[in-house]
Amino acid sequence: MKLRGIFFAILAVLPLTASAQLDVVITRSTQRAIPIAVVPFEWRVTLGLPYDFAEIVEADLERTGQFAPMGRETMITRPTRFSEMRLTNWRIMDVEAVLVGHVSGSEENPTVEFELVDVYAGKSLLVYRLQSSREAFRATAHRIADLVYEQLTGARGMFSTRLAYVQVTPGREEFRLIVADADGQNPIVVLRSTDPIMSPSWSPDGAYLAYVSFEAGHAEVFVQEVATGQRRPLSPDRTSASAPAWSPDGRSLAVARNVNANSDIYIYSIDGGSPQRLTRHSAVETEPEFSADGNRVYFTSDRGIGPQVYVVPARGGRAQRVSFTGSYNARPRLQPDRNQMAIVHQQDGRFRIGLMDLRDESLRLLTDGPLDESPSFAPNGRALIFGAGTTAGRGLGVYFIDSGVMRLLRAPEGILREPAWGPYEN
Amino acid sequence: MDRLKALIERVVQSLRAGPGIRSPGANPNAPPLPMLRPCSWSVGGHAALMAFLLIGFATRIQTDEPAFGTIAIDGVVLDDEAVQREIQRLDELERAAVIEREQEVERLLEQIEEQEERQRRQEQELSALSSQAEQARQTLSEQQAEASRQLSAMQQQQQAERERLAQVARERKAEEERVKAAEADLERAEAERQQAREEARKLSEEADEAERRIAETERRTREAEMAEQLRREMAAERRNEAIESGLLDQYKARIRQRIESNWSPPGGIPEGLMWVVLLDILPGNEVDDIQFEAFNGTETDRRYIETAIRRSSPLPEPPIPELFERQMRLRYPPTEPGQ
Amino acid sequence: MNFPRNTKACLPILLAFVLAACETSGTTAGPEPGPDPAVSGTATADGGATAAGAGSGAIASGTVINREGPPVASEPGRNASGDWIGGPQGTLVIYFDYDRSSIREEYSEILQAHGAWLAANQGQTVRLEGHADERGTPEYNLALGSRRANAVNQALTALGAAGAQLNAVSFGEERPAAEGADEIAWSQNRRVELVYETN
Numbered sequence: 001m002k003l004r005g006i007f008f009a010i011l012a013v014l015p016l017t018a019s020a021q022l023d024v025v026i027t028r029s030t031q032r033a034i035p036i037a038v039v040p041f042e043w044r045v046t047l048g049l050p051y052d053f054a055e056i057v058e059a060d061l062e063r064t065g066q067f068a069p070m071g072r073e074t075m076i077t078r079p080t081r082f083s084e085m086r087l088t089n090w091r092i093m094d095v096e097a098v099l100v101g102h103v104s105g106s107e108e109n110p111t112v113e114f115e116l117v118d119v120y121a122g123k124s125l126l127v128y129r130l131q132s133s134r135e136a137f138r139a140t141a142h143r144i145a146d147l148v149y150e151q152l153t154g155a156r157g158m159f160s161t162r163l164a165y166v167q168v169t170p171g172r173e174e175f176r177l178i179v180a181d182a183d184g185q186n187p188i189v190v191l192r193s194t195d196p197i198m199s200p201s202w203s204p205d206g207a208y209l210a211y212v213s214f215e216a217g218h219a220e221v222f223v224q225e226v227a228t229g230q231r232r233p234l235s236p237d238r239t240s241a242s243a244p245a246w247s248p249d250g251r252s253l254a255v256a257r258n259v260n261a262n263s264d265i266y267i268y269s270i271d272g273g274s275p276q277r278l279t280r281h282s283a284v285e286t287e288p289e290f291s292a293d294g295n296r297v298y299f300t301s302d303r304g305i306g307p308q309v310y311v312v313p314a315r316g317g318r319a320q321r322v323s324f325t326g327s328y329n330a331r332p333r334l335q336p337d338r339n340q341m342a343i344v345h346q347q348d349g350r351f352r353i354g355l356m357d358l359r360d361e362s363l364r365l366l367t368d369g370p371l372d373e374s375p376s377f378a379p380n381g382r383a384l385i386f387g388a389g390t391t392a393g394r395g396l397g398v399y400f401i402d403s404g405v406m407r408l409l410r411a412p413e414g415i416l417r418e419p420a421w422g423p424y425e426n
Numbered sequence: 427m428d429r430l431k432a433l434i435e436r437v438v439q440s441l442r443a444g445p446g447i448r449s450p451g452a453n454p455n456a457p458p459l460p461m462l463r464p465c466s467w468s469v470g471g472h473a474a475l476m477a478f479l480l481i482g483f484a485t486r487i488q489t490d491e492p493a494f495g496t497i498a499i500d501g502v503v504l505d506d507e508a509v510q511r512e513i514q515r516l517d518e519l520e521r522a523a524v525i526e527r528e529q530e531v532e533r534l535l536e537q538i539e540e541q542e543e544r545q546r547r548q549e550q551e552l553s554a555l556s557s558q559a560e561q562a563r564q565t566l567s568e569q570q571a572e573a574s575r576q577l578s579a580m581q582q583q584q585q586a587e588r589e590r591l592a593q594v595a596r597e598r599k600a601e602e603e604r605v606k607a608a609e610a611d612l613e614r615a616e617a618e619r620q621q622a623r624e625e626a627r628k629l630s631e632e633a634d635e636a637e638r639r640i641a642e643t644e645r646r647t648r649e650a651e652m653a654e655q656l657r658r659e660m661a662a663e664r665r666n667e668a669i670e671s672g673l674l675d676q677y678k679a680r681i682r683q684r685i686e687s688n689w690s691p692p693g694g695i696p697e698g699l700m701w702v703v704l705l706d707i708l709p710g711n712e713v714d715d716i717q718f719e720a721f722n723g724t725e726t727d728r729r730y731i732e733t734a735i736r737r738s739s740p741l742p743e744p745p746i747p748e749l750f751e752r753q754m755r756l757r758y759p760p761t762e763p764g765q
Numbered sequence: 766m767n768f769p770r771n772t773k774a775c776l777p778i779l780l781a782f783v784l785a786a787c788e789t790s791g792t793t794a795g796p797e798p799g800p801d802p803a804v805s806g807t808a809t810a811d812g813g814a815t816a817a818g819a820g821s822g823a824i825a826s827g828t829v830i831n832r833e834g835p836p837v838a839s840e841p842g843r844n845a846s847g848d849w850i851g852g853p854q855g856t857l858v859i860y861f862d863y864d865r866s867s868i869r870e871e872y873s874e875i876l877q878a879h880g881a882w883l884a885a886n887q888g889q890t891v892r893l894e895g896h897a898d899e900r901g902t903p904e905y906n907l908a909l910g911s912r913r914a915n916a917v918n919q920a921l922t923a924l925g926a927a928g929a930q931l932n933a934v935s936f937g938e939e940r941p942a943a944e945g946a947d948e949i950a951w952s953q954n955r956r957v958e959l960v961y962e963t964n
């Protein structure tokens with residue numbers, strides 16, 4: 001707060017000399033989607049658009065609710081570079097930023113060059129060239145969206161990340177563990193079972209998934225390499241365990257282990273060895289979550305009245321209650337880079353996703369419920385995905401924190417549940 | 427004399443060479459000059475020779491022109507023997523002519539020498555005569571010089587008398603001019619005095635005029651200052667009225683709302699963000715320059731503040747012109763110092 | 766992290782288990798690209814081998830969760846040949862209040878009968894499957910189901926059953942008895958099922 005002191009010192013001096021000026025105090029900003037234009041990239045190789053990079057970029061940005069891309073049909077011109085643009089035209093169209101680009105090279109290995117233009121400042125914010133391929137053109141488009149998003153918001157983009165979630169087919173005949181792109185495209189089944197699959201969790205490097213499978217007749221944690229499908233149970237003694245959560249260094253997993261009909265938090269080293277018990281209580285302890293520095297473990301316990309969030313040092317120690325608002329706060333997930341935590345909050349029978357400030361314990365409810373569960377943050381902390389149980393149906397909800405916009409991902413059949421947003425992978 | 431000799435020799439030679447001489451280097455195929463057919467050569471040649479003999483010696487040859495070619499004679503056919511005789515006779519004649527000519531030259535040379543001798547004698551006689559004449563001239567010129575001296579003395583006396591008279595006349599004329607000049611000076615002085623009096627009068631008038639003008643200007647300035655003072659007082663009054671009646675606050679509120687509606691950082695306002703911006707406003711309420719006086723955010727934060735201001739330009743018009751200011755300061759957050 | 770890459774030497778022996786596992790529990794692992802995640806895939810030898818290499822024993826003996834196979838009684842309380850094995854005739858499901866694991870008074874007589882039956886039939890084992898309704902977080906509901914199963918376990922032990930006869934497990938909200946997002950469905954899902962196992 002030293003900075004704050006200096007700032008006010010400056011302020012205290014300034015108004016005294018301000019007799020010839022008008023002083024206007026700004027009190028707030030307005031939340032609105034930034035009007036942008038993503039101009040279709042010109043293909044220099046072939047006529048038409050074999051892969052429409054701009055369409056994917058536009059969809060990524062539009063989905064966040066932070067941007068309002070203008071329709072292609074309303075674009076008077078389709079420039080491919082900054083130097084071709086007449087900025088006044090775009091100002092008249094009320095556009096603040098324009099992405100232009102063109103594609104050269106072969107259809108197999110196209111080269112994408114693009115430029116982001118600040119219409120009001122009249123300058124180019126970003127000039128980039130990316131090598132793509134037929135197989136990776138969607139990935140390239142997501143990468144472009146990442147760069148644009150970062151330039152326009154100051155936060156790193158999350159469009160190149162992946163999601164993991166469980167699909168349950170109608171009649172619960174099959175449970176599938178699926179990995180897909182952040183926009184829900186390219187779903188890949190990495191595990192299918194007639195028994196329930198639960199709680200997928202990404203390793204920090206995005207190479208492994210830990211999850212719960214009931215294939216042995218009870219809940220058990222498995223670790224699977226995503227690329228190869230190789231898997232093994234976490235515990236050699238095959239004890240009942242659930243809710244796996246990776247430590248930030250990827251070397252250990254916190255799980256809820258059920259011993260003698262009592263669930264407590266244990267930490268398993270990935271290299272083997274006997275698990276370390278972190279909590280010791282007759283109540284339910286589950287849903288562990290490591291702090292970003294790996295020094296603390298947040299978890300849910302119903303040692304009080306109803307489930308609440310507690311925190312305990314990762315090396316063991318006394319647990320402290322964290323959540324106090326209401327009678328049901330569970331499944332903590334820490335927001336990256338912020339002192340906030342997403343939880344499932346129940347009030348009046350509605351289960352909603354809430355964002356709790358860890359400093360003042362204030363709670364802001366993000367979703368309406370009534371049956372929302374399993375929040376998981378995007379690595380940039382600007383969005384979270386959750387199991388959405390809305391009155392309109394079930395699916396995966398993606399909530400964009402800065403815009404308050406929610407999108408629903410639904411499967412062509414069955415329901416999607418228990419999503420986990422993967423880490424940055426590049 | 428030599429020229430004459432050369433001439434004679436040439437004539438002799440040409441006569442010996444005979445007809446048909448071609449100029450050296452001439453085209454052998456070209457017809458000889460003059461253009462006569464060969465068959466008539468001997469005929470023509472001899473006929474010409476004959477004519478020459480008949481008339482040439484009588485008239486003497488005096489030109490360099492060849493003797494033939496200029497005379498065309500119709501030939502007469504003769505028998506060979508007669509011709510041979512004739513030729514022989516002609517040769518004899520010719521030899522006699524040469525001897526005669528040589529004698530003639532001798533005679534001419536003798537005549538010339540004679541003439542030269544005569545001339546020498548004459549010159550000697552003339553020289554003697556000339557010295558006699560010189561003597562006589564000498565005597566005459568001495569007499570003349572005496573007479574001239576006498577004349578010159580008389581003339582000098584006359585000249586002196588003329589000069590004395592002229593001097594008297596000049597002096598009288600000078601006196602007259604002096605008098606005339608004095609009279610002119612007098613007139614001029616009078617005129618100058620007159621002019622000076624006139625100028626003094628004009629200056630006095632101009633000074634009066636200038637004073638009047640200065641007084642007028644001062645009066646007007648005073649009036650203008652009073653009017654300006656009044657206007658300013660009224661403006662200040664209207665401004666104060668505007669402030670008291672809340673018009674200024676309304677105006678500021680409209681500016682604030684305009685900026686706020688355009689300020690939309692995509693992640694919301696970052697915690698702890700503070701900024702103070704000084705704007706230069708053009709007449710017409712257009713924002714000209716944006717200067718950050720204080721700012722603690724990121725480049726992205728700065729961009730959205732600038733965009734908000736640019737989007738808000740032109741700013742709302744002041745409700746009364748008196749509220750317009752060339753500069754405007756925007757600040758966030760609204761917290762006052764000390765709070 | 767290192768996983769056993771493959772166990773080629775054991776493959777012939779394991780293969781039988783794997784196929785059995787696929788038939789019985791049907792768990793398949795491995796990347797299986799497909800444009801539509803809803804399209805059902807079949808188990809591949811690769812995926813099966815991986816699963817087998819990683820822990821086939823459990824899968825092979827996973828008959829406990831087979832819902833289609835012969836071990837499950839065709840009628841609650843009766844075995845395949847129609848003999849009543851479910852203890853006292855009547856209820857095999859105990860229902861719970863929301864977010865509770867305490868057994869309601871109405872079930873005391875029934876549980877007494879089961880306890881007595883198990884005490885009299887020491888060879889008989891029973892699986893106690895705890896369930897929760899869909900409300901709340903899946904992980905917490907898993908723990909809740911576990912606690913409900915354990916409550917029944919303790920009651921039966923107190924009523925004469927031996928510990929070895931009882932096997933308490935939880936499925937949380939993963940296997941609801943009734944679909945639906947209302948109290949009627951939820952009340953049927955907050956339960957412990959007593960599943961008598963044939964040996």
